[in-house]
Amino acid sequence: MTIADARPFAEPLDRLKRAGLRPTRQRLALTRLLFGRGDRHVSAEQLHAEAKAARFVVSLATVYNTLNQFTRAGLLREVVVEAGRSYFDTNTSDHHHVLTVATGSLTDIPVGTLAVSGVPKIPEGLEVERIDVVVRLRPRV
Amino acid sequence: MTIADARPFAEPLDRLKRAGLRPTRQRLALTRLLFGRGDRHVSAEQLHAEAKAARFVVSLATVYNTLNQFTRAGLLREVVVEAGRSYFDTNTSDHHHVLTVATGSLTDIPVGTLAVSGVPKIPEGLEVERIDVVVRLRPRV
DNA sequence: AACAATATTAGAATGGATCTAAAATATCTC
DNA sequence: GAGATATTTTAGATCCATTCTAATATTGTT
Numbered sequence: 001m002t003i004a005d006a007r008p009f010a011e012p013l014d015r016l017k018r019a020g021l022r023p024t025r026q027r028l029a030l031t032r033l034l035f036g037r038g039d040r041h042v043s044a045e046q047l048h049a050e051a052k053a054a055r056f057v058v059s060l061a062t063v064y065n066t067l068n069q070f071t072r073a074g075l076l077r078e079v080v081v082e083a084g085r086s087y088f089d090t091n092t093s094d095h096h097h098v099l100t101v102a103t104g105s106l107t108d109i110p111v112g113t114l115a116v117s118g119v120p121k122i123p124e125g126l127e128v129e130r131i132d133v134v135v136r137l138r139p140r141v
Numbered sequence: 142m143t144i145a146d147a148r149p150f151a152e153p154l155d156r157l158k159r160a161g162l163r164p165t166r167q168r169l170a171l172t173r174l175l176f177g178r179g180d181r182h183v184s185a186e187q188l189h190a191e192a193k194a195a196r197f198v199v200s201l202a203t204v205y206n207t208l209n210q211f212t213r214a215g216l217l218r219e220v221v222v223e224a225g226r227s228y229f230d231t232n233t234s235d236h237h238h239v240l241t242v243a244t245g246s247l248t249d250i251p252v253g254t255l256a257v258s259g260v261p262k263i264p265e266g267l268e269v270e271r272i273d274v275v276v277r278l279r280p281r282v
Numbered sequence: 283a284a285c286a287a288t289a290t291t292a293g294a295a296t297g298g299a300t301c302t303a304a305a306a307t308a309t310c311t312c
Numbered sequence: 313g314a315g316a317t318a319t320t321t322t323a324g325a326t327c328c329a330t331t332c333t334a335a336t337a338t339t340g341t342t
Contacts, residue, residue: 165289167290168289200290201292
């Protein structure tokens with residue numbers, strides 16, 4: 001039995017408090033959708049549709065606001081795989097991605113699995129924020 | 142003395158012919174801008190402005206068409222580093238990128254320098270198209 | 283030169299994301 | 313808990329990169 005099972009409502013609330021964000025109804029509902037069922041990659045439109053499907057109507061502007069605030073607070077990580085659309089990853093630990101180009105589906109690669117070596121010397125005054133790796137898959141010819 | 146020096150006009154023309162694209166005035170001019178001075182990363186807007194500055198007026202639509210055709214023909218590679226804007230890389234050989242987030246500037250890492258190991262097993266019917274690596278730099282704190 | 287095929291273009295349209303400013307809600311102070 | 317204050321939410325407008333449209337121009341072929 002996990003903590004989430006034991007206290008189904010306390011967990012989202014704590015998450016917001018720890019991030020220094022007021023626990024409003026909208027943010028709580030979106031938190032449950034985002035973090036309720038394991039790691040996910042969602043776009044703003046997807047999350048907005050999910051909320052609507054769950055009978056919780058939130059404006060699209062609030063979905064965008066929330067995703068951006070969560071990203072700034074370190075609760076989400078933005079993943080850029082194609083120009084023109086942002087995905088948000090609920091897994092903020094160090095890891096990489098596999099993209100199936102044809103379907104747009106995205107899955108995680110734990111950092112232990114894939115390693116990057118030989119990062120070149122970084123100019124003075126700068127440091128590595130992170131290294132994004134996307135393994136792009138296509139149908140075998 | 143390089144081939145380009147010896148035959149300044151033949152090289153862009155050959156490049157288009159090899160790609161199976163009609164050598165129109167616009168495509169020749171854009172080819173010279175793109176491939177005339179070593180490896181570059183350009184956005185459509187940048188290239189459009191450059192053409193204008195060089196007294197060669199091309200419509201923005203043509204710049205977009207050309208960049209997309211060149212990418213399909215393998216003359217350019219699209220690099221996605223931030224949602225909402227596309228960059229086109231004149232270096233189509235296997236290599237990676239360093240992004241200085243603050244300035245948006247992008248530089249190449251030759252593939253010999255940086256290595257990725259431990260790519261997970263690929264599902265049946267799919268194969269790796271390529272692996273994109275972006276080393277993101279931020280100001281040191 | 284004449285014809286068909288392809289390219290270019292201005293401007294409209296699209297679509298994702300952000301902005302605005304007014305109404306709603308949360309938090310703080312007493 | 314009431315009232316004052318700060319923060320959020322929202323609908324709709326707006327922005328901006330990119331694509332589309334369909335009319336005109338250019339290119340390649342005979």
